[in-house]
Amino acid sequence: MLTVEENEFLTQTGADTAMGQYFRRFWQPVALSEELPERDGPPKKVTVMGEKLVLFRDTEGRVGLLDRRCPHRGADLFFGRNEECGLRCVYHGWKFDVEGKAVDLANVPPGVRMQKEMRVLSYPTQEAGEIIWAYMGPPAEELTQIEIPKLPDFEFIHMEPAKRFVTKQLMECNWAQAMEGDLDGAHFSFLHVPAPSIKSSHHPFAPVDEKRLNWIRNDPIPNFEILEHEVGFVVGWERDADGESYWRMTQFSLPAAGTGPSTMPGETYYGFSLVPIDDISCWMYCYAWNPDRNLGNEEREKLATVGHGIIAEVDENYIPVRNRSNDYMIDREVQKNTTFTGVKGLAEQDIMIQQSQGRIVDRTRETLTQTDGCV
Incomplete structure (x- = not known):
């Protein structure tokens, strides 16, 4: 038997919870590879531990996992265009690669500092065993070498x-x-x-x-x-x-x-x-x-x-x-x-x-x- 508080500790996995932070220290399955069957194909909505994200396979076959909210005006990137190695927001044309880096800010004048620094939240992904895995924990630069997790070594x-x-x-x-x-x-x-x-x-x-x-x-x-x-x-x-x-x-x-x-x-x-x-x-x-x-x-x-x-x-x-x-x-x-x-x-x-x-x-x-x- 658990108390109410212990049960909440165990079952809540949001980003600001202890269990959520623990889960995020592991590579987690976020989709089957078959759910993104083609390059430049339709993006896919995914919700992982309460985070609303968008998954897409780019022109080179790489998989990106991004926050669904465009950092410009908060439009949903799920409705974006998956083209030429990036996901482009259809509201004002901002485009992001699989690492979340802005590669084209279509309505921002050239030379503006924003062009180099703009990003959308992204998470690293790997494909193994016909599953797309994501690491949603602290970035590698914030961890020691021993803390950086490896993909699970399951036999399958x-x-x-x-x-x-x-x-x-x-x-x-x-x-x-x-x-x-x-x-x-x-x-x-x-x-x-x-x-x-x-x-x-x-x-x-x-x-x-x-x-x-x-x-x-x-x-x-x-x-x-x-x-x-x-x-x-x-x-x-x-x-x-x-x-x-x-x-x-x-x-x-x-x-x-x-x-x-x-x-x-x-x-x-x-x-x-x-x-x-x-x-x-x-x-x-x-x-x-x-x-x-x-x-x-x-x-x-x-x-x-x-x-x-x-x-x-x-x-x-x-x-x-x-x-x-x-x-x-x-x-x-x-x-x-x-x-x-x-x-x-x-x-x-x-x-x-x-x-x-x-x-x-x-x-x-x-x-x-x-x-x-x-x-």
């Missing part, structure tokens, strides 16, 4: 494109409860299992990947251990496995990234990064990868169309098809006879329950138990 980034799949999905809740939900291994014994009317059917010689569902289902009070490391921690959940131990391992990396529970040999891995849009919503960037093989056409098509694992089925705007506005398309007959929730999709089940807690969960009203220790 180093995979060939054929071995990975990258997407994102909107979360209509604060980043912290989405993170907690993904680290909480105890809920698997309920949220993601078949309906109680469906009895266990595995036999003693069934393969492990069939048995594990029953191990999860039959042991709702798992033990857990946390091993801290320099960039986060690993949490392991131990359940009885027909007299042995079945461990499910999940990674957490600062400030808000993790992996899905550990897989069986040969299976595809899943990971995610949570990035606050504001204090009541966030983007969940999801990545699936397999270091041993290419993702087959059928697997890739499944991820792209109906989702799988932590990846939800989303529309063209990356909004989950089953969402708050339609009660996640819950089917009460399915809930009665087939699955514990009646909501289709593991990811959607997580999204449903995390968002049902409210945009920002009131942690003063929680009643925590032994298995909530990880949270």
Whole structure:
């Protein structure tokens, strides 16, 4: 349980907040590369930790992330012209490059000092793993060499494109409860299992990947251990496995990234990064990868169309098809006879329950138990 003040400290990520300043010390995903498919193409609005920004790919393929307000009269640069290595405001023609430097002040006389000094707020970007990353913290000249952050060294980034799949999905809740939900291994014994009317059917010689569902289902009070490391921690959940131990391992990396529970040999891995849009919503960037093989056409098509694992089925705007506005398309007959929730999709089940807690969960009203220790 947290106090109101502690909850606000955790959940608020504006530029003037402690958590917001901490998040800004890391490279953050701000868009998928596929959202800027062409040079000199349409700019894209993005909101990151409450900051309203505009993203564009210039003539040379470089990506710029700028404050949406033109420093001249405050017009929105989203409506600007993306042309000849810069974004030009359509109000009075001021043009800025990907680093925020004014390269043409069309209505300012030549020789005026403003021509050399005018800038718009900009943030450095990098592209890696089919994701556009941005660093929104203090500029490099204000930091010591050891403080300058590096891009996260996630395994999926180093995979060939054929071995990975990258997407994102909107979360209509604060980043912290989405993170907690993904680290909480105890809920698997309920949220993601078949309906109680469906009895266990595995036999003693069934393969492990069939048995594990029953191990999860039959042991709702798992033990857990946390091993801290320099960039986060690993949490392991131990359940009885027909007299042995079945461990499910999940990674957490600062400030808000993790992996899905550990897989069986040969299976595809899943990971995610949570990035606050504001204090009541966030983007969940999801990545699936397999270091041993290419993702087959059928697997890739499944991820792209109906989702799988932590990846939800989303529309063209990356909004989950089953969402708050339609009660996640819950089917009460399915809930009665087939699955514990009646909501289709593991990811959607997580999204449903995390968002049902409210945009920002009131942690003063929680009643925590032994298995909530990880949270």
